[in-house]
Amino acid sequence: MSRHLHLNAFLMNTGHHEASWRLPESDPFAHVALDHYLHLARIAERGTFDSLFLADGPQLWSNLAQRPAGALEPLTLLTALATATEHIGLIATASTSYNSPYNLARKFASLDIISGGRAGWNIVTTAGAEAARNFGLDAEPAHAERYARAAEFLDVALKLWDSWEDDAIVGDKAAGVWGDDTKVHPPRHRGTYFRVEGALNVPRTPQGYPLLVQAGSSADGKEFASRYAEAVFTAQQTIEDARAFYADLKSRTAAAGRDPEHIKVLPGIVPVIGATEAEARAKEQELEDHIVHRHGVANLERLLQLPADTLELDRQLPADLPPESAVEGAKSRYTLVVELARRDRLTVRQLIGRLGGGRGHLTFAGTPEQVADAIETWFTQGAADGFNIMPAVLPSGLDAFVDHVVPILRTRGLLRTEYGPRRTLRERYGLPRPANQHVQPAYV
């Protein structure tokens, strides 16, 4: 089989552009409307996407005045979508800093069973003091400590997901023997961050465990991804940067003793599609015209850890910003924003315009052919195994992508034309079902 694009639909409220809710077509209450997400899931299935994805943080983002705030909790929402969809993968973000492994492992195992093997977990360590203060802490744990906890969390979760062998259930009614207790393996884990004694109370699932996804691109993030991740979402502004990231991650993965084919790299793109290039640019401009700049300034000051009223709309960023290593928050996002502003010599106003349209992810604005061309170029020139599609406006932007770009990608042989028989999410991404750590391969 030839190499195919993997497409993920990153769903967010009325779209990834922060002003999308202000367009006439948008419903300001869509962010908590089940029907909105059901509709998006069906569009994505029509486009034979591999998966849906929802971001998350356990705190109330931003202020309410600016844009839709609050959301349905991703695991809950994706579980509701599981019974209303058939093929598409369901990737929920959940934090290793603010969950217990036993609780979270159960929920993902349950979703994997309920969805017939379509669960994925976007593993995040959750930057920011706001989240920490919702969980009894005064400040966020240090970046390195969050990643150390994440690694131990994964270790425990994998032990839990493997705690039942696949054939632990016997179901022998005549003998009165339901299961085989010798095929259950309690983790008896005693580590730095966690002690977890008993086996999971969910049998092993269709995929064994959810597809493991990761999105941080800091040094710690890439190190973590090379050990655990099977798919990586990343924000890259140029094909050169994207190729460098791709090559780096594949080689780190090989160095970690894994097959580099078993980690799929998906840069985020914000497609803005028009029948003509001018129409696409007009759509972009319409969105930019709806940005309320005072909010953007406040957000930038928070990200860059500057005092309020430091930034001026029509000047560039201050020259003396600290290096990434001195930042305790979302490191890779910090660097992305600073580099974008420096590279293109953007004023604060221009920077806010760029960030408003996908928070630093690359916008491809153009005709369906131009968008398809860009996708093909990145895909065939070592920059991507697929894309994290982040429409500026939802649902219309996803509709436009599926109706106009997807047919071109299919004609070029880059994308499946139908799902075929039911398969697991890991199979869609071309990954093997993981072996159970307690079972010796039969050929040994």
Next chain:
Amino acid sequence: MSRHLHLNAFLMNTGHHEASWRLPESDPFAHVALDHYLHLARIAERGTFDSLFLADGPQLWSNLAQRPAGALEPLTLLTALATATEHIGLIATASTSYNSPYNLARKFASLDIISGGRAGWNIVTTAGAEAARNFGLDAEPAHAERYARAAEFLDVALKLWDSWEDDAIVGDKAAGVWGDDTKVHPPRHRGTYFRVEGALNVPRTPQGYPLLVQAGSSADGKEFASRYAEAVFTAQQTIEDARAFYADLKSRTAAAGRDPEHIKVLPGIVPVIGATEAEARAKEQELEDHIVHRHGVANLERLLQLPADTLELDRQLPADLPPESAVEGAKSRYTLVVELARRDRLTVRQLIGRLGGGRGHLTFAGTPEQVADAIETWFTQGAADGFNIMPAVLPSGLDAFVDHVVPILRTRGLLRTEYGPRRTLRERYGLPRPANQHVQPAYV
């Protein structure tokens, strides 16, 4: 409107009888089959039940040899059922000892929105060292401490659910103002067990918050119920005990300053239905014949905190068991089992037979008329506001109840004949939508 029965379907694997999985009709894998639960939910909606309910504990129960072990996590499973049902309430058990208020409040708020106001929370404190050892503890916290934490957990959860006023979302596109930040109220909670600073990241839900359900009948449990619970599941063996419990709980609720009509008492019953009384008894006997007694002995020894091999099948329980106050586990269940054994002078074998058919809940075996008579008597004589229906075998026992007992209850005017327009779970139970603690009533 005349007083109506409230019926809850307590779903469990292939049924509440521990040997149900061994019957020819049962699927030994049903406990993790979404279709099994979809089928049960639809039967219960056909019977115009108020709600479905799933029990839970964050540990692997019992041993696999004996009977189906493991389960789909209740909030996850009920969320999957939400999109496949229309009217029925969805009550998930979750522990205050092994969850964070912020995480759990989000999940229930999300389910309440997704289901259109049909979420309920069965609040448990989770007895047992097995669960504790899955969350970093060596032993379970003391009974009183678990309840103190539960009370603070509720306090925080209620603050979180009220952190958005109902009209916090403005959606003013022209002005570029999405929400009103003055209508968001961060808890800023600093207590003994929890510190939670920020507002919930979910808007206020159709019900305000999920229906609050409670099931422990210990002194601490009843005290907790009188303060918070809107529905109570209870195990009562005789109508006298049930009337005493009912009167006690209603008067405690009044003493706590609440309307006693705002707490609904639902004893659990295990209906075993036959066309004749003899047929019902034969069904009971068939189930009892499938019990494997060695497992029952081990379970009893664990509950009574006796060393292994203390009990003998054809003798009664030892005379010198400790009082409930000396027991740290599931106090009300301990007392229920000991009193049942003493009252009816049961041998261990007989006790296991009784417990096998619903773990101490009352079995009503008989014709549909006899079962309906018993329900009517308890309902009209101050012993119950409705029932927690726990079929011995699933799905057939729920089918039998809905096909044969429900029509009689409807004819007698005891049960609704149809759902009518969509309503919230709290409305079904005849309870008012709670006011937001931050909003002054308009008439003040």
